[in-house]
Amino acid sequence: PDPSAARDAIHATPGPRWFDPASPVGRVHGDASMFAGGVRALLLQSLHPRAMAAVAGHSGYRADPWGRLQRTATFLATTTFGTVADAEQAIEVVKAVHRRIRGTTPDGEPYDASDPHLLRWVHVAEVDSFLAAHQRYGRRPLDAAGCDEYVRQAAVVGERLGATGLPLTYAELQQQLDAYRPELRATPAALEAAHFLLREPPLPAVVRPAYGLITSAGIALMPRWSRAPLRLPDVPAVDAAVLRPVGRFATGAIRWALAAAPPAQPPGPLVLTPPAAPTGTAHVTRPAADDDAAATTTTRTDAALAGG
Numbered sequence: 001p002d003p004s005a006a007r008d009a010i011h012a013t014p015g016p017r018w019f020d021p022a023s024p025v026g027r028v029h030g031d032a033s034m035f036a037g038g039v040r041a042l043l044l045q046s047l048h049p050r051a052m053a054a055v056a057g058h059s060g061y062r063a064d065p066w067g068r069l070q071r072t073a074t075f076l077a078t079t080t081f082g083t084v085a086d087a088e089q090a091i092e093v094v095k096a097v098h099r100r101i102r103g104t105t106p107d108g109e110p111y112d113a114s115d116p117h118l119l120r121w122v123h124v125a126e127v128d129s130f131l132a133a134h135q136r137y138g139r140r141p142l143d144a145a146g147c148d149e150y151v152r153q154a155a156v157v158g159e160r161l162g163a164t165g166l167p168l169t170y171a172e173l174q175q176q177l178d179a180y181r182p183e184l185r186a187t188p189a190a191l192e193a194a195h196f197l198l199r200e201p202p203l204p205a206v207v208r209p210a211y212g213l214i215t216s217a218g219i220a221l222m223p224r225w226s227r228a229p230l231r232l233p234d235v236p237a238v239d240a241a242v243l244r245p246v247g248r249f250a251t252g253a254i255r256w257a258l259a260a261a262p263p264a265q266p267p268g269p270l271v272l273t274p275p276a277a278p279t280g281t282a283h284v285t286r287p288a289a290d291d292d293a294a295a296t297t298t299t300r301t302d303a304a305l306a307g308g
Contacts, residue, residue: 004261006074007077007264008264008265009082009086010074010077010078010081010082010086010264011081011082011264011265011266012264012265012266012267013082013083013086013267014083014267014268015083015084015085015086015267015271016083016084016271016272016273017081017082017083017084017270017271017272017273018079018084018087018156018272018273018274018275019080019081019153019272020270020272021081021270023149023153024142024146024147024149024150024153025080025149025150025153025154026080026081027134027138027140027142027146028130028131028134028138028142028150029076029077029080029081029130030080030081031134031137031138031139031255032137032139032251032252032254032255032258033130033133033134033136033137033138033139033251034076034130034133034134035214035217035218035250035251035254036133036137036214036217036218036220036221036247036250036251037129037130037131037132037133037134037218037221038069038072038073038129038130038218039197039214039215039217039218039219040129040132040133040218040219040221040222041125041126041129041130042193042197043194043197043218043219043222043226043230043232044125044128044129044222044223044226045121045122045125045126046186046189046190046193046194046230047184047185047186047190047226047229047230048118048121048180048183048184049105049107049109049183049185049187049190050105050109050110050111050115050118051111051118051121051122052187052189052190052193053103053104053105053106053109053111053187053189054101054103054111054113054118055189055193056189056192056193057101057103058100058101058103058113061193061196062196065196065201065202066202074090075090075094078090079091079157084273084275087157088160091157091160091161094161095114095161095162097113098113098114098119098161098162099113099114100113101113101114102114105187106187106188106189107187114162116162116163116164116165119158119161119162119163120158120163120164120165120166120176121180121183122163123154123155123158123161123163123166124166124167124173124176124177124180125177127150127151127154127158127167127173128173128174128177129221130154131147131150131151131170131173132221133217133218133221135147136220136221136244136247136248137217137247137248137251138251139255144170147170148168148169148170151167151168151169151170151172151173152168152169152277152278152280155167155168155278155280156275156277156278158278159278159279164279165280166278166280167280168278168280172280181225184226184229185229186229186230186231190229190230191230191231194230194231194232197215198215198219210250210253213246213247213249213250213253214250214254216242216243216246216247216250217243217246217247217248217250217251218247219232219233219243220239220243220244220246220247221247
C-alpha cells in the first residue's frame with residue numbers, strides 16, 4: 001500500500017548491514033532483471049514434486065498471488081539491503097512458517113518445508129534464475145569472479161534458512177542443479193501453477209500485454225530440458241529472434257520506470273558486519289541413472305573451500 005515507506009524501512013533504517021549494495025548480491029538483487037528471474041525461479045522450482053506440493057497445499061498463491069510475491073520480494077530486499085537485525089528477524093519469520101508446513105504429495109511422498117534437501121533445491125533454482133536473468137538482462141553483468149561471489153553471498157541467507165551443503169561457486173551451482181534433475185518432473189500441480197502464472201494471472205486486460213513481456217523474458221531463460229515437461233515453447237530461433245529482445249525491452253522499461261522514483265536516503269556512512277562464511281557443500285551426489293550406472297559424487301576439498 002505504501003511502497004515508499006517499505007523501501008525506506010529497508011534502505012534508510014540505521015544499522016549495520018551484511019552486504020555492500022555495490023557487491024554482486026546487491027547488484028543482482030537490485031536490478032530490474034529480477035522480474036524475469038523471478039518468473040524463471042517459480043517455474044523451475046515447480047518441477048520438484050515435493051516442493052510444488054508444499055506450495056500448492058499451503059501458500060495460497062491462487063487466492064493471493066501478489067501478496068505472496070510482495071512478501072518474497074520484501075524478504076529478498078530485507079536480507080540483501082536491510083539491517084542485520086531486520087534480516088535476521090525476516091529469516092526467523094520464514095523459518096517459523098516452514099515449521100508448520102508438512103504433508104503428503106498426491107503420490108504418497110511425505111514433504112516437510114524445513115527439509116534441508118528441499119530448501120537446497122529452492123535455493124539453487126532461485127539463485128541460478130536470478131543470476132541467469134542478470135547476466136542476460138542486467139545493466140552490468142558480472143564477470144566470472146563476480147558470479148562466484150554472488151553464489152557465495154546468496155548462500156549466507158540460504159544456510160540460515162536451514163539449507164545445507166549449498167554451492168559456493170558458479171560451477172558448484174550448476175553441478176547441484178544437474179544432481180537434482182532425476183528428482184524433477186511436471187506434476188499436475190506444477191502444470192496448473194504454470195498455467196496460472198503465464199496464462200491466467202489475476203490482472204486487468206489492459207495490463208496483461210506488459211505482464212506478458214515479463215513472462216516471455218522469464219521463459220527465454222528456462223533451461224531447454226525444463227521446457228517440454230512444463231509445456232513451454234522450445235524453439236531456439238524464436239528465443240534468439242523474439243523472446244530475448246523482448247526480455248531486454250521489458251527489463252529496460254521496468255528499469256526506466258523504477259528510476260522515476262526518488263531513491264531512498266541512506267542512513268549515513270555504510271557500516272558492514274560481514275556474516276559468518278557459509279560452510280558450503282561437502283558432497284554433491286547425483287542418483288544413478290536408469291541403467292544402474294554408479295552415482296557420481298563431487299567432493300569439495302579443504303583447499304577448494306579455502307579458495308572459494
